[in-house]
Amino acid sequence: xxxxxxxxxxxxxxxxxxxxxxxxxxxxxxxxxxxxxxxxxxxxxxxxxxxxxxxxxxxxxxxxxxxxxxxxxxxxxxxxxxxxxxxxxxxxxxxxxxxxxxxxxxxxxxxxxxxxxxxxxxxxxxxxxxxxxxxxxxxxxxxxxxxxxxxxxxxxxxxxxxxxxxxxxxxxxxxxxxxxxxxxxxxxxxxxxxxxxxxxxxxxxxxxxxxxxxxxxxxxxxxxxxxxxxxxxxxxxxxxxxxxxxxxxxxxxxxxxxxxxxxxxxxxxxxxxxxxxxxxxxxxxxxxxxxxxxxxxxxxxxxxxxxxxx
Numbered sequence: 001x002x003x004x005x006x007x008x009x010x011x012x013x014x015x016x017x018x019x020x021x022x023x024x025x026x027x028x029x030x031x032x033x034x035x036x037x038x039x040x041x042x043x044x045x046x047x048x049x050x051x052x053x054x055x056x057x058x059x060x061x062x063x064x065x066x067x068x069x070x071x072x073x074x075x076x077x078x079x080x081x082x083x084x085x086x087x088x089x090x091x092x093x094x095x096x097x098x099x100x101x102x103x104x105x106x107x108x109x110x111x112x113x114x115x116x117x118x119x120x121x122x123x124x125x126x127x128x129x130x131x132x133x134x135x136x137x138x139x140x141x142x143x144x145x146x147x148x149x150x151x152x153x154x155x156x157x158x159x160x161x162x163x164x165x166x167x168x169x170x171x172x173x174x175x176x177x178x179x180x181x182x183x184x185x186x187x188x189x190x191x192x193x194x195x196x197x198x199x200x201x202x203x204x205x206x207x208x209x210x211x212x213x214x215x216x217x218x219x220x221x222x223x224x225x226x227x228x229x230x231x232x233x234x235x236x237x238x239x240x241x242x243x244x245x246x247x248x249x250x251x252x253x254x255x256x257x258x259x260x261x262x263x264x265x266x267x268x269x270x271x272x273x274x275x276x277x278x279x280x281x282x283x284x285x286x287x288x289x290x291x292x293x294x295x296x297x298x299x300x301x302x303x304x305x306x307x308x309x310x
Contacts, residue, residue, distance in 0.1 A: 025060035028075045032064050032082025041102050041248035048256025070094050077262045083107035090115045097268050100125040101255045106156045125272035129204050130244050132164050136171045150176045150197030154205035194224040202230045227290050236281040246275035
């Protein structure tokens with residue numbers, strides 16, 4: 001009986017201490033998943049806040065599956081990692097601003113549409129995908145002779161078409177476009193685009209670039225001798241000539257800097273942001289087979305200089 005009473009008291013103490021920690025948290029991070037990328041981003045964010053003087057125990061990480069609302073939470077900022085957490089928190093009554101990251105722009109915009117909210121000082125984001133201008137500048141650096149850029153549009157990406165067309169014209173590049181509405185239409189559209197393009201720009205869209213299609217897309221681009229500029233390091237390793245992407249650590253660091261600013265009294269950016277830092281990976285055997293001499297380090301450094309990075 002005594003042992004049972006002790007266990008009950010210990011359990012109650014743990015619950016109470018957990019509640020106190022939750023209330024004392026200065027930054028609350030809600031993570032869509034427990035996978036490596038999410039853990040990496042959360043750790044980078046926490047480390048960045050520690051550098052700014054925040055104690056590690058003041059950052060609380062909660063899996064989205066365990067989110068039960070913000071009634072016991074009074075932090076200075078909420079951070080959502082991934083699309084699921086972003087929508088979950090955007091639907092919640094929060095006593096502090098919400099910063100979303102580790103999600104593409106299309107997912108953030110779907111969250112805004114689904115919740116009826118607008119981006120601003122109370123709800124902002126750092127996107128996972130790359131800004132169009134950075135992609136086009138990379139094309140100009142890596143393939144200065146390229147004139148025609150192929151793009152496949154799907155339901156998730158078609159809204160970005162006007163911006164890409166406008167920026168491509170400003171860089172004297174012509175877009176060769178095809179809209180894909182079904183799996184059956186994908187490969188006829190791909191063949192048509194590859195026949196007329198100097199390079200294929202992969203625009204994130206799960207209806208096109210997914211585990212079922214990517215190997216065939218990569219094979220088709222190599223056979224057509226048209227380099228593919230992708231958005232994932234896995235795609236470069238699998239056969240894309242090069243990939244431009246941001247790592248979870250880079251996103252976590254940037255989110256940590258923004259979080260520190262909020263805790264110092266600054267507002268979140270009214271307009272969502274793209275990642276300031278990025279990585280570039282070249283598949284050298286594929287690049288050589290396509291007659292390209294690409295130095296990933298030199299290209300990344302030049303892109304960073306052009307963007308005014310230190």
